[in-house]
Amino acid sequence: MVSFYPGPSQIYPQVADYLLDAYNSGILSANHRSQKGMDLVQETVLLFRQKLNLPSDYSIYFTSSATECWEIISQSFKPDRFLHIYNGAFGKKWFEYSQKLNPNHCQGIQFELNELLPKIESFKNDIICITQNETSNGTQIGMDSIATIKNQGGLIAIDATSSMAGIELNWALGDIWLASVQKCFGLPAGLGILVCSAKAIQFCEQANQQNHYNSLLNIHKNMALFQTAYTPNVLGIYLLSRVLQQIESISETSNKIKKQAKDWYNFFKNNNKYKLLAQNASTRSDTVIVVSSKPEAIEILKQHTLKLGLTLGNGYGEFKTTTFRIANFPAINIQDINRLREILNN
Ligand SMILES: *Cc1c(COP(=O)(O)O)cnc(C)c1O
Numbered sequence: 001m002v003s004f005y006p007g008p009s010q011i012y013p014q015v016a017d018y019l020l021d022a023y024n025s026g027i028l029s030a031n032h033r034s035q036k037g038m039d040l041v042q043e044t045v046l047l048f049r050q051k052l053n054l055p056s057d058y059s060i061y062f063t064s065s066a067t068e069c070w071e072i073i074s075q076s077f078k079p080d081r082f083l084h085i086y087n088g089a090f091g092k093k094w095f096e097y098s099q100k101l102n103p104n105h106c107q108g109i110q111f112e113l114n115e116l117l118p119k120i121e122s123f124k125n126d127i128i129c130i131t132q133n134e135t136s137n138g139t140q141i142g143m144d145s146i147a148t149i150k151n152q153g154g155l156i157a158i159d160a161t162s163s164m165a166g167i168e169l170n171w172a173l174g175d176i177w178l179a180s181v182q183k184c185f186g187l188p189a190g191l192g193i194l195v196c197s198a199k200a201i202q203f204c205e206q207a208n209q210q211n212h213y214n215s216l217l218n219i220h221k222n223m224a225l226f227q228t229a230y231t232p233n234v235l236g237i238y239l240l241s242r243v244l245q246q247i248e249s250i251s252e253t254s255n256k257i258k259k260q261a262k263d264w265y266n267f268f269k270n271n272n273k274y275k276l277l278a279q280n281a282s283t284r285s286d287t288v289i290v291v292s293s294k295p296e297a298i299e300i301l302k303q304h305t306l307k308l309g310l311t312l313g314n315g316y317g318e319f320k321t322t323t324f325r326i327a328n329f330p331a332i333n334i335q336d337i338n339r340l341r342e343i344l345n346n
Contacts, residue, residue, distance in 0.1 A: 002336045005313040006135050006162055006288045006327040012186040018242040019235075027238055032231050041226040044237050047244035052164070053251070054195065055171055061219050062232055063192035066161040068214065069178035070094050072194065073127070073157055074101040076216035078207040080125040084108045085117065088134035089317035094159060098129065113137050114280035117145040124153035127176075133163035135183075136316035138276075138290030138325065139283045143170045155200055164193065165247070166287040166329055168254035175200040181236065184287060186331030187243055191236035194219075253330050260337065261286040261328050267341060273297060274344070277323050289326040290319070298324050305343055310336070 003010045022028055030036040045060050054060070063069055074082070074097065082102060084095035087110065095108040111118050113134075122128055128149060133140045140163065147170075149156060157176040160169055164177065166184030171177065175197040182189035196204075196216070204216045212218070213229055222229045247253060265284060268276050268291060277290040293301075302312050302324065313325030326340070 001309050001311065002332070002339075003311045004326045004332065004340065005311055006183065006325050006329070007180075008182040008189050009327050009329050010186065010331045011188055012243055012246070012331045014246055015187065015239060015243070018239050021242070022235055022238045025238075028235060030234070032234060033225075033227055037234070038226040040234070040237060040241065041223075041228070041232075044241040044244065045226070047241055048193075051244050051247055051249055053168070053171075053249065057198045058171055059196050059198075059201065059220070059223065061194040061196070061216075061223055062228060062237060063194055063214065063219075064190065064233065065192040066159065066178055066180040067097075067192075069180075069192050069194045070097050070159075071101070072214050072216055072219070073129075073176060073178075074098050075212050075214070076204050076207065076209050077127055077155070078105075078209065079127040079154065079203075080105060080123065082106045082127050082129055083120065083122055084129045085111065085120060086131055086134075087111045087113050087115070087137070087139060088131065089136035090134055090159065090161070091129075091131035094129060094131065113139050113278055114283055116283065117141050117148070120149065122150070122152055122154055126152075126154040127157055128154065129157045129159075131159040132169070133160060133285050133287055135162040135288050135325075137278065137319060138285045138288045139278050140285040140287075142282070143173060146170070146173045149173075155203055163285075163287050165250070166253065166257050168250050171195070171197075175203075181240055183327075184329050185240065185243060186329065187236070187239050191233050191240060196220075247330065257328060257330060258286050260334075261289070264289045264326065264328060267344075277319065287328050288313075289328055290315075290323050291326065292319070292323045295321040298322070301344075305340070308339075308343060310340055310343070 099106045155175040158174040161179045162183040164179035177195040180192045181187040278284045315323035
């Protein structure tokens with residue numbers, strides 16, 4: 001079975017061996033404050049820096065999910081405004097969670113899926129929240145667009161859940177980056193990743209929020225010792241370390257993924273049966289391809305591919321029945337992509 005679902009998604013086949021290695025290594029029974037536990041976290045952080053090209057003044061934290069990262073941000077900073085700019089279901093969900101926790105300090109601005117990131121006015125005590133890759137509608141905000149945000153000294157928080165480890169991110173453009181591993185990392189779900197700039201940590205120290213077990217300040221203090229505030233998903237961290245060892249550097253992966261995305265978009269050009277949801281080529285995602293068609297045609301296609309051992313991603317939210325999604329994630333190999341194209345051609 002091969003999954004083209006954009007999360008949880010196809011995991012690397014090597015993970016089967018890593019699971020057994022994890023068991024045999026004894027790490028799964030080790031205390032997370034033991035030397036063995038701390039060494040694993042330290043090594044994983046190091047590999048993350050190397051493979052994903054993360055600047056040394058950014059720190060990495062392990063959480064349980066991307067959703068948890070949204071809440072951590074809401075609970076750990078005290079800006080005048082969380083300014084959410086979104087064009088799809090995930091960005092909207094983030095805005096809604098944020099609003100519940102900080103109802104008087106939250107503003108949402110919606111834009112259309114064929115539109116580039118709108119110009120925004122922000123102030124020095126704002127946190128701008130954007131979703132770099134909107135998994136629900138297959139659009140992305142390019143690094144050049146993010147670079148146009150004039151944040152006037154505040155912070156920029158970026159949800160890169162379905163693009164981190166798939167395409168190269170310009171880390172310097174954001175202060176807070178978040179993701180989870182069941183998308184482009186090709187791993188099973190249950191581990192979230194939060195990346196913060198030195199400036200973000202400064203803001204967090206000033207806000208001095210400590211009421212939650214997962215307040216960023218608390219997470220940050222623990223990470224100084226390569227520990228976590230609570231007993232973490234040790235298996236998830238172990239598997240992440242092994243996958244990070246295995247994968248190519250992000251610039252190579254990114255080139256491959258972007259070329260594959262281009263090929264997918266060319267494939268659907270001038271297709272009578274299938275149309276791309278995003279009309280504007282410059283808003284289309286590199287990692288999640290969203291295709292629209294008649295609901296009946298989609299249903300038949302999904303049943304047919306399933307019989308042949310391929311799972312397509314369902315449409316999401318308002319596009320549930322009118323689109324299907326194809327993950328263009330690194331763990332999916334070219335043979336399987338070609339098989340899917342053959343099926344789509346018939
Ligand atoms: C999948 C996804 C999430 C949620 O991830 P969890 O790990 O399930 O919390 C958040 N944002 C985006 C853009 C996603 O694709």
